[in-house]
Amino acid sequence: MTDHRDNPFPGLRPFEPEEDYLFFGRETQTRELLRRLRRTRFLAVVGTSGSGKSSLVKAGMLPALHGGMMSGAGGHWRVAVMRPGGDPIAALATALASPQVLGSSQEGARGGADADPGDQQAIAIQTSILRTTLRRGTRGLVDAVTEQHLPSTDRLLLVVDQFEELFRFRDDGASDSDAVVGENATAFVRLLLAAARAPATSTEQGGGASIYIVITMRSDFLGDCAQFRDLPEAINEGQYLIPRLTRDERRKAITGPIAIAGASIEARLVRRLLNDVGDNPDQLPILQHALMRTWDQAIVEQQAATLDLADYEAIGGMADALNRHAEKVYAELADDHARELTARLFKALTELDEHNRSRRRPCRMDELCRVTDETPEDQLSALREGLKAVAGQLSPAETGPFSQSLLLAIQGTTNAGQLYALREGLEVVAGQFSPTEAGPFAKSLLLAIQGTTQSWQLSVLGEGLKAVARQLSPAEAKSATQAMTQAIGWAKDSMQRWQFRQSLMILVDKLQASAETTLLLFEILKNPVLDPDLETSSLATLRKHLADPASPEPGVWALVALAKKRYPEIDLSSRAYLAPSIALRGISEADKGHMDQALALLAEAQDLDPDLAVPADVLDALCHSGALHRRASDVLAFCNKAVELSPENGSFRDHRGLARALTGKTEKAILDFSAYLDWGKKTGQPEQALDQRREWIAELAADRNPFTPPVLAGLREQQD
Structure with a gap:
């Protein structure tokens, strides 16, 4: 396969922030965006598909x-995308829980596959806290900041x-003018x-951070914004409709990245590209793709410099680069059988309309099996990657039938490879x-x-149930919680109960305060197969409902009194469930000094929960930060506890x-080093x-x- 590491053109995808040195031709538009952002803190960047909004x-x-x-704004920006x-x-x-925005600033708190479990847990807790605050x-959002x-x-x-993704989930029975959004x-x-609209958020010190909002949206969705109160007015005040690039700007977009990458381009090719792209803003991704392929052809394949x-x-x-690229990928498939299967799949999944335009044609899984004339095992193996791509492009009308087909396929096989693909x-x-x-x-x-x-x-x-649980509305979450609570009681298999509990942890966070949900949460809490994580989630939701007098609907407080009589073992007055989150915030503050x-x-965390079991690595983090910031005497107890829990x-x-050296305990410090x-x-x-520790020991001994x-x-x- 071609090596793209040195290719300065992104192809069909947008440019990313770290590629700004390759982003040419938009300097005037960038300055205009900044000028408008100074004037309004809500900016809508609008343009046709392919006009370069995201880039x-x-x-x-x-x-x-x-x-x-x-x-006037300075350069200290916290950016969430x-x-x-x-x-x-x-x-x-x-997005807000990212360490670069509002999350923990601990080194390694990345939240990805390489992050430590403790980092992932801290980010997960922060995300949960932020989600609760946002709701x-x-x-x-103002409160979260x-x-x-x-x-x-x-x-x-x-x-x-x-931003137009908000309009994808419409009621198919509604007209465009009164589409229903979630x-x-x-x-x-x-x-x-x-x-x-809010002023700068206030703090105890009297200052505060200002919040700026920028959305990117396709211009053909502007009319849909009328579904939201006050959104059209905000867009009218802060709209930037992306203009077409001038010929000189398009020239810079072509020649600038090539020069940065250490190559050159003939003037006749520049003229040809400018003529081929014309004034159509939709052609910019096609231009970038053609340039990416031309670079590969000249610099990588031909080893040329120009x-x-x-x-x-x-x-x-530009007219045929995408087609030829697809043909190249097709030719690189494993064998003739794979190519024949791929051809049949693509023909089944696309069709031409009355204007001879190609469009997607969603198919049920059983129909694809018939079209491809393959056994389910062979067909699923070939579809694995394509399945994810197709699933991500379904319209709301297509999602239901496709999901039911997936469900039937899952129930119809016990093959681990097939199930993994599904x-x-x-x-x-x-x-x-x-x-x-x-x-x-x-x-x-x-x-x-x-x-x-x-x-x-x-x-x-x-896994599917957890993914669906995240999509449910509060009303649907209540119904699903009732059904799942009953299912846990019926389930005889421990694996079944575990799957239900995992989804319930997501659902209880969505429940809105009401008399019905109060009793529902009590039913969960008295369940004999309850596990600690689900108990924590349920208690947190229940206490959140009861802590806000304005939140529960009328009559809930009378039900609370009744529920206390029915379930006296449940302590609603305790706030111990907050202790782990408060402890994590304490560690974050320690890292900042x-x-x-x-x-x-x-x-405060210890007061809320005297039995709070703080992990050894958390105690050690506090020990180290405190010692480095000249507070060794205050954290020495945490140091001792960390070593006690993990002496090796x-x-x-x-x-x-x-910490011992800084508090005058020289001999014990030498033993530790x-x-x-x-x-x-x-x-x-x-x-x-x-060697550094040997020097410390020698100095302390002297x-x-x-x-x-x-x-x-x-x-x-x-x-740091």
Whole structure:
């Protein structure tokens, strides 16, 4: 396959912020975006499909903001980028929980596959807290930012890319003028508008961060914005309709990246490209794709230093480059059988309309089996990657039949390979449901889980059920919670019960306060097969409902009194469920050097839950941060507890040694550093680190303090 690592053109995808050095021809538009953002904190970047909206914001505006090019705003921007998807509030919480936005700033808190379990848990807790805050009401986003006590010099920018996704989940029976959108979409838009209108969020210090909103949207969805109150007015005040690039700007977009990459392009090819693209803004992705392929042809295949007309014609020009690229991929398939199967699949999944335009033609799984004349096992193996792509492009009308076909296929096989392929498609299609459509499919999945004890099937169905649970509206979540609570009691298989509990943890967070949901939560809490995680989630939701007198509907408080009599073992007065979250916030403050706040938060967590089991690594993190910030005496107890819980961990001994040295416990500090040396030799720690500890031991033995302010400053830099 061709090596694209040095190719300066992204092809059909948008430019990313880190590719700003390759983004040419939009300098004037970038400056105009910044000018408008200074005037309004809600900016809608609108244009036709393929006009470069996402690229302009990501590779034009964002780098300019970080570079301080927006006068009067400074360069300290916290930027969250998201797409609405099927659950825009959940997507917003995830984006805000990023360590670079409002989440933990701990090193390694990445949340990806390489993140430590503790980091993932901290991010998950932060995301859950933010999701709850966002769902409080219209000012949820403002409150989420306010609670972080950001400096007044900070600016928060939320970029909602492909805003038109909010309009995908419509009632198919409604007309275009009165299309019905989900409750989540309405609440999401209200959050954005309230944040853009709000003054800078206040803090105890009197400052606060301003919130800016930028959306990108296809211009053909402008009329749909009228479904949301106040959104048309906001767009009218802050709209930027992307203009066509001039011929000179298109020339820069062609020649600039090539020069940056150390190659050149013949003038005759530049003229040909400019003529082929014309004034049609929809052709910009096609131009980028053609340039990407021309680069590969000239620089990679021909080992040339200059792109020329012959290279462009060899890839088919703008008119045929995509077709030829697809043919190349097709030719690289494993064998004739794979190519024949692929051809039949694509012919089955596409069709020509009355104007001879190609369009998608969704098919049921059993129909594809007939068309391809393949056994289910062979066909599913070939469809695995295509299944995910097709599932992600389904319209709301297509989602139901396709999902039912997937469900039948899952129930019809016990082959692990087939089920793995089907699971990926099921997770994608489950995320495409609108809140109102997700309910019936959740019930189908519930029945399917009850109907099997085969572990692979249960695993796949459980993942689908969790994905659908995230899409449910509060009303549907209540109905699904009732059904699942009953199902746990009926289930005889432990794997079935486990799958139900996993989905219930998602559902209880969606429940809105009412008399009915109060009793429902009590039913969950008294269940004999309840596990600790589900108990924590249920208690958190129940206490959240009861803590806000304005939230429950009339009569709920009388029911609370009745429920207390029925379930006296449940302690509603305790706030212990908050303790782990408060403890994590304390660690975050310690990492920032805010030891007073950190210790106060840890004390509050311990007061809320005297039996709070803080993990050894969390105690060690507090020990290390406190010692580095000259608060060793305040955190020495945490150091001792961390070593007590994990005595073989040399790193914990090392951090306690630092705290002991700073509190005058020299001999004990030497013992800890010596233990680190033994551990470091066994575990292969860097020799430089070992030499440093030997120097510390020698200094301490000579009754000298090696930890001068410059040394501590250097250690803090290493920690950061």
